Amino acid sequence: MIMVYVLTADPPEIKTGPVAVTIKDVARAAGVSVATVTRALSMPDVVRAATRERVLETAKTLGYQPNRAARGLITGRTGNLGLLVPDLANPFFPGIVKGVQARAHEADHAVFLADTDENPAAEAGLVRKLAKQVDGVVLCSPRMPEAELRALAADIPIVLVYRRIPGTPSVTAAFLDGMRQAISHLTALGHQRIAYVAGPRSSWANRERVKSLRAVGRDVAGNGSPAGRASAEGKVSAAAKCELVEMGSVTPTFEGGVAAADGVLAAGVTAVIAYNDLVALGLLHRCAARGVRVPGDLSVLGFDDIPLGAMVHPALTTVALPKGPAGRAAVDLLLQERKEKRELPTQLIVRGSTGPAEG
Amino acid sequence: MIMVYVLTADPPEIKTGPVAVTIKDVARAAGVSVATVTRALSMPDVVRAATRERVLETAKTLGYQPNRAARGLITGRTGNLGLLVPDLANPFFPGIVKGVQARAHEADHAVFLADTDENPAAEAGLVRKLAKQVDGVVLCSPRMPEAELRALAADIPIVLVYRRIPGTPSVTAAFLDGMRQAISHLTALGHQRIAYVAGPRSSWANRERVKSLRAVGRDVAGNGSPAGRASAEGKVSAAAKCELVEMGSVTPTFEGGVAAADGVLAAGVTAVIAYNDLVALGLLHRCAARGVRVPGDLSVLGFDDIPLGAMVHPALTTVALPKGPAGRAAVDLLLQERKEKRELPTQLIVRGSTGPAEG
DNA sequence: AGCACGGATGTAAAGGTTTTCAGCGCCATA
């Protein structure tokens, strides 16, 4: 009887969990140095075709995945992005997050999400914590003080979403044009006295909307004379005279809208533009409770186009702000390191909550 | 005249951006070795008190923050968590995400978010990609095939949210009890024929709800005889006889609810329980469009308690499932490496969409 | 023939941290 003993250098080791296969393993298996492996993977043109093939092949069969931490240690780039939103429960943000997330994954980046629970004070700290682990962060921060923002931007690559400050890349939307579409729509329906219920004064988006409102207001000012200059995108029909009344700022929530409703109803207007959809929904809710017909007695128009707006009855007419595209654009800016301000288009979506002025 | 030249080893270098202060810098400044610094920071009891003080002091003044990548390289732990949700735009998920995120930050962990866009096929791949960069992942994946899930769980630490499979830690909610509360509420209002519109058959949550429904159904079965055993949480009033009719499965969306509405209205029921709030909202919407009074003609009851439900008119009665707490619990399980199944309580929230049966 | 050059590959350092091991001084015990 002949016994054959096979001696192997590596005893048949029992591995639990996923085996971490390193670049060294690939190098050994392919019979090259680690340097060649890394070159084959990231500078394919500098290594001989035959070698490259062999390396790539073994890498694949071994299931090699570079260790990003190790890579980051030396390159300084992590392949990760940070994303900070004030409140994920606000239905405006998930769309942006999805956009960021999708684009980042396309570019083979992972994204850290941080939700600050509407606490602007905590934001800067959070970003700095993240800073070490990411190549840049996209920041949705309507309320953070500009100085703080600027300091942050000096330290790490940032792109702002729905906020603009000098010298920092950002992506926003054409609020002015949106507002023009909104008011144009309402005046075309015969409304001559329109309320705007404002959001938080500290919010960039609100300031911007008020600015737009007033700009459009000048065009349709009460005297009924056509505004002199034509706007690029077509301007509000100036034949209709129209009065805009701004109403005190509310929290940008459903509750804010509910609270504002009675004031709006007392203001003698036939239409109202809300700071955002959430506020508009609040208005709608209170109107329903008080038996005010929408759009019969009051037309309601929102901003944002949150999914919710299409689900209520009557469905909400709103100025749609790009969310996914904004997120994607932000990631693009970040990855291309372009210090650029991008402005995305807005679009009025007419649904059931606006109608002809009655009376 | 005497000129003094001071030669320094380091020319006054101009640094742009944040200076990365390393453990070496701290060690030099404190006059100790790097080993002592790391010990002072993470094994405080093994270093002499005076030394520890000095090191901690200098670390703070220098603003030292350990480089997590480097640490992870050697310890194998990253201090990061992964979180995977099927669709962030579904208002059920932001609450969970917020919970996960909040708890993770408390534990000084950052979280990677991945949204799979309702594509169960892509999920496993995503998780594996993340796997290298995280210590574990919390998985909201109602649809991923169980086999795949199991394979995943074998490779990396996982905790499931709102899904349960053998041998894997998970956090879910007391569906059965919730269903009991719901039906109890409806029968108390005098409803004797109640529809359930089911969600996707492939969804664990739907299977679970159907199971609960049938279990409760046995208790209140048409013969009107009281069920024998009392349930722990108080049981459905068995005096009322009640018939449950299950209706075909729909997509778990607003549109799904809209589509299901006409069938429900044709089924001769006075109340309907929807798979989730989104579906319930769809029902509500279609009812409003058809002039069906809610709750007068039909009582509508949802599951989940998404914020939206409180904003519509009439506001939605619903079985609230914990979202933030579920996220937090999931993180706890993950970090404590406890292979445990946790079941959170559910609670009926009565709002305006349910009322006494008429006729 | 000698030389420079360029292509392909290997060697080694570097990046920041943790951990193992060794060293040192000192006290208690034998």
Place this chain on the structure above:
DNA sequence: TATGGCGCTGAAAACCTTTACATCCGTGCT
């Protein structure tokens, strides 16, 4: 007076990758 142990600290290895530098060889030129 040795010896052992203990408390504290430092040196160096290790983690995995990328990159700067060195090596080797063949080719074309002077």
